[in-house]
Every structure is written in C-alpha cells, then in structure tokens.
C-alpha cells in the first residue's frame with residue numbers, strides 16, 4: 001500500500017473513534033518510529049495500537065495538566081480548562097518539541113517521505129532490535145522509556161468493571177459511539193484498594209473438550225460509558241523486578257482483548273499475605289516462554305504464530321458467539337467456539353505454503369526468504385528448527401495419524417521431547433507387496449462354508465451360520481466382544497506352556513530364508529484358535545454380529561511417546577472391556593524371503609503368519625507369508641511388546657479367504673482409560689530366528705524374559 005494510503009486509513013480509523021486530526025498526527029509519527037514503520041502492526045485490530053497510544057498520551061497530558069492545575073489552584077485559585085477538555089475540543093497540545101506542520105496534507109507528506117521499504121520482517125509481537133515497544137497485543141506502546149531487558153516496565157492496564165449485580169451487566173454489549181464530552185471519571189486511577197484486590201473479577205474461561213465456556217464470576221469487560229466506544233485503559237507501571245509483597249499490590253494484567261475491548265483476558269496475580277518472593281516477569285519473557293512451549297508441546301510451527309494473537313482470537317471467538325442471538329442453536333455447548341487446532345494454523349502458515357511449493361527445500365534455521373506465494377509481505381520466516389518433508393507430513397497428522405483412513409481419528413502426542421513419530425504410509429487394510437500369492441476369491445469359499453446358512457444376524461444361536469460356528473461355537477457375543485470361554489482358551493494356549501500346541505514344518509520357510517549351507521530344523525509354530533467372520537458371499541447383513549474385525553477400529557486411541565525408552569506406544573483414551581476388538585495388524589503382505597531381504601535393522605517387529613504352518617504343506621515360497629508394518633502399516637505398528645501378561649492378544653481371523661488371515665488384537669482384560677496397550681510379540685530374546693534387531697526389553701512385566709537388565713531397571 002502506498003504510504004499516503006496507510007496514513008489516510010489510520011486517520012479514517014481514528015476519526016471514526018472521534019479523535020481529532022491534531023491528536024492523531026504527532027502520536028502516529030512517534031508510533032511509526034517506534035514500530036519501525038511496520039504498518040501491519042500499527043493497522044492490527046483496526047489501529048488499536050494507535051488508539052491506545054493516543055489515549056495514553058491524553059492520560060499523561062491530563063495528569064500533567066491536573067497536577068499543574070492543582071498547583072495553580074493552590075497558588076492563586078485560578079479557574080482553567082482541563083487539558084483533556086481542550087483536547088476534545090480539537091485544540092492541539094503544544095509539547096514544545098517541534099513546530100507542527102501547517103496542514104494535514106503537509107503532515108501526511110512528511111510521514112510518507114519517511115516511509116522506506118521494510119528492512120526486515122518482524123515476527124508479530126517481537127521487539128526485534130527496535131524493541132522500544134511492548135507487543136501491541138499486550139498493552140499500549142509506551143513512549144516513556146526505550147524497552148530494556150533489565151529495567152523494562154510492565155504495563156498493567158486497569159479496566160473498570162461493572163459492580164452492579166444486574167445479571168445483564170455481565171452480558172456483552174457492543175460499545176456505542178458516545179459523545180466525546182462524556183469522559184467518565186473512571187479514566188483517572190481508582191485507588192489501590194479498588195484494584196489491588198485478588199477477588200477482582202477476572203475472565204474465567206474454562207476449556208472443556210476444546211470448547212470455551214463461561215465460568216462462574218466471569219468478568220467480560222463491558223465498555224458502557226467508555227468514551228468514543230474504546231475502552232479506557234488506565235496504565236500503571238510496575239518495575240520488572242519489583243516484588244509484589246502485599247495483597248494490596250496484587251493486580252491484573254491485560255493479556256488480550258477484542259478490537260474494541262468488549263472481551264478481555266486478564267492475568268491476575270495475588271501474592272500470599274505477608275509477602276512472597278514472587279518475581280514478576282516481563283511480558284516479553286512470558287511471551288517467549290509461552291511461544292517456546294507452544295512450539296515444543298503443541299508443535300505450533302507457524303512462523304506467524306503469536307501467543308497474544310492467539311489470545312486475541314480467543315476473545316474474538318467469544319465475542320462472535322456472545323453477540324449471536326441468545327436462543328440460536330449455537331448456544332449449545334457443542335457449538336461453542338472450537339479452537340482452531342494448531343495443525344490448521346500449520347496448514348495455513350506461510351512456511352507450510354512455502355514448503356509445499358518448494359518440496360523439501362527447507363531453509364536454515366531462522367532464515368528469511370522471498371516467497372513466491374501470497375504472503376502479505378512476500379517474505380517467509382522459516383521456523384527455527386529444520387523440519388524434513390516426512391516430518392511435515394507426520395506433523396500434519398497430529399490430530400489423526402490415520403489421515404482419515406479409519407472411522408475414528410487417532411491423534412499422537414509427545415509430552416517428553418521434540419521427536420515426531422516415524423513417517424509411514426497409513427493403511428487400514430494389509431496390501432500385498434509383490435510376491436505373496438494371496439487371492440481373495442469367492443470360489444475359494446465353498447457354499448457349504450458360507451452363504452446359504454447366513455441370513456439376518458448370524459449370532460442368533462438358532463440361526464448361527466457355519467462361519468460363526470467355525471471355531472466350534474460362537475466366537476463373538478451379541479455385544480461384539482469375544483465369548484469369555486473362547487478368549488480364555490486363546491489366552492491359555494498362548495501363555496501356558498502346558499497348553500501350547502506346536503506344529504513343525506518339514507522345511508521351515510524361516511530357516512530356508514536364512515540361506516545357510518545346512519538347513520536347520522523347524523523350531524516349531526504355535527497352533528492358534530481361528531475365527532471366521534461372515535463376508536461378501538454370506539447372505540447376512542453387513543451389521544451381522546459375526547463381523548467385528550472387518551468393521552475396523554472404533555475406540556478412542558492415542559499414539560504417545562513412552563517415558564521409559566520404548567519409543568512410541570499406543571494407549572486407549574477410554575475404558576475397554578475384556579474381549580474387545582481394538583485393531584488388526586495391517587501392513588505389507590510379504591513372503592518370508594522378501595522379509596529377509598529387507599534391512600532388518602530398520603524393521604519394526606513384523607508378524608509371521610504361521611498359524612497354519614506345519615499342519616499343512618506350504619506349496620511354494622510365495623505362500624509362507626508375514627506382515628510388515630514398517631513402511632505401510634496401521635496403528636498397531638506402535639503397540640509395544642510386553643512379556644506374557646500383555647493386555648492384548650492376537651487372534652487369527654479369516655474374513656475374505658482361508659488362505660491368509662487377519663491378525664486381530666483383542667483385550668485380555670478390562671483396560672482403563674490412558675493405559676498403554678501391549679502384546680506379547682512372542683520373541684525369544686536369545687533366539688536368532690526372528691529377522692529383526694533384538695531389543696532390550698523394558699516391558700516392566702514380572703514375567704519379563706529379558707535376562708540382561710540394565711542398572712536403571
């Protein structure tokens with residue numbers, strides 16, 4: 001925008017607030033100098049910084065004038081107009097500093113002349129080298145002192161609040177444009193007993209499930225009676241290092257507000273009676289600490305993200321909803337403002353746009369580059385960390401690592417460090433990699449096995465179909481859980497050595513794949529109970545009770561970073577009953593040869609589909625199969641191992657074919673919300689059969705087979 005146009009817009013905005021030209025010009029000049037001619041900051045929130053600065057200037061002048069008047073009164077009892085009155089009558093206050101330009105046009109030209117291209121892009125709310133102002137979002141710019149880390153002053157605005165008990169007072173009102181003469185007496189400081197009270201009503205915004213609701217005693221600042229529709233801000237300064245020692249000194253600091261100040265977020269601090277060692281940090285310190293936290297904890301990488309901008313948006317959301325008709329559907333809790341998730345911000349961010357248009361052209365930390373995309377400044381600040389293409393992709397899955405592949409969203413969270421989950425392609429169902437001879441053919445399923453006997457709900461005992469009874473009785477209950485007896489048998493077959501049924505191959509594919517000179521004998525494969533679900537050939541409905549695994553994941557799960565060196569894990573966010581289906585192990589279907597050809601160092605734990613091995617001849621290497629979820633996989637790739645007493649058990653489930661089966665995880669017991677989900681990989685830590693790098697087990701089970709414990713365990 002041409003400089004003149006900027007100036008004109010600023011004047012228009014101020015005039016709309018009833019401010020005279022003569023009052024705008026000098027303040028705007030100062031503001032331009034302080035803000036390094038960054039019009040974006042000045043124009044933010046409809047020139048709020050400018051309005052605040054003008055009012056602050058007026059306050060200062062008014063105080064000075066009052067002091068002079070008092071002195072004069074005492075000395076000679078002379079009557080005089082207040083500076084404030086003169087200000088609102090349009091008189092220019094002569095500060096004796098510089099001769100004012102003759103006309104408004106001349107002033108505008110002078111301002112325009114001084115406008116130069118931006119030297120740098122300053123991040124919102126960041127002082128940069130010319131940090132002579134506090135963030136425009138957290139207080140008015142102060143002309144009093146250049147900002148200095150050591151001696152910085154904190155601005156503590158005080159906003160008079162309604163004291164009347166009329167419930168309507170708590171309702172939000174859009175400020176009216178009131179005559180400038182209606183300057184309330186509250187524009188002078190209230191005494192300290194008024195403000196220094198820890199019971200001062202403060203905004204009490206509670207966040208519930210991502211929604212914002214008004215808590216008890218909410219203090220949404222109304223601006224009834226506020227001059228020119230703009231909240232009056234009486235600013236008190238506190239020394240940065242000053243200790244708030246008495247309750248009287250407890251005060252409130254405005255953090256954010258809507259453009260016209262109807263909604264505010266204040267920070268209150270009330271030191272313990274009798275003094276405390278509370279150190280009041282500067283707003284810049286707080287901002288920096290918060291932004292760092294947002295980056296680490298919430299992975300907000302948007303270079304334009306500012307904590308104060310976020311809080312201002314919070315106020316705006318509140319205002320938007322509060323000003324909607326009372327009885328509208330939007331007043332229901334579900335429709336209260338849903339905070340924009342960080343990932344939404346990430347997707348919209350300039351850095352993200354730059355990334356998508358540049359591929360993996362990630363810049364050096366903190367670097368600034370010209371962006372070909374529509375950033376308002378044509379500049380992009382690359383966040384101060386290097387993020388790879390895969391990390392960007394993983395970051396974009398923070399709310400749902402399945403990227404919509406499952407019926408439920410599964411978020412991930414890391415409360416311990418900056419690591420992202422490994423990148424992989426999410427698939428809800430297993431896919432053949434290349435050689436595996438897997439055919440899902442209708443012909444393979446005989447009519448006797450399926451079809452004619454299937455109709456309605458196959459779990460009705462009198463109508464149970466051959467699929468549902470394939471495991472010598474029903475596997476599922478009507479509620480979709482595993483039958484208790486069936487589950488217990490599966491558990492004891494897997495855990496109890498006495499009940500193990502082991503089958504041996506004539507030529508074991510695992511041994512063959514090692515390609516050693518002498519073929520080692522088969523080490524044996526555990527025989528397992530198998531479930532057969534109804535499928536497309538069956539005449540029953542899709543909602544038949546004998547279709548559980550094929551319905552997919554439906555519980556609230558979360559990927560999280562474990563605290564004891566096991567990397568990522570999976571946990572449930574809700575209570576799960578015993579015998580509930582959680583998820584299946586989906587991955588690439590590989591032949592055992594293909595698996596051994598892969599770099600075992602990089603593999604997560606693959607699953608060998610050996611439930612039938614030994615009982616039947618495997619005709620051809622392309623029939624000995626396994627699942628590898630390393631590159632293509634589902635949520636189960638995050639399930640960690642636990643020796644023997646894991647809370648999940650894997651059960652083979654035939655759905656489309658009896659050639660290959662799904663590996664489905666069911667709960668072995670009731671599992672509480674937030675409990676980690678584990679399964680026994682079935683690995684022997686000292687054998688060399690399993691084609692992955694063995695790990696040092698940290699399962700914490702009393703039955704742990706990990707013989708070599710470290711000192712920390």
Ligand SMILES: C[S@@+](CC[C@H](N)C(=O)[O-])C[C@H]1O[C@@H](n2cnc3c(N)ncnc32)[C@H](O)[C@@H]1O
Nearest residue numbers: 566567568604605637638640641695697698699
């Ligand atoms: C299928 S992955 C599980 C997810 C994995 N933790 C991650 O961060 O991606 C298997 C790998 O997790 C780690 N792991 C699983 N269970 C473990 C345990 N009980 N103790 C130590 N590491 C374990 C091992 O590195 C193992 O190779």
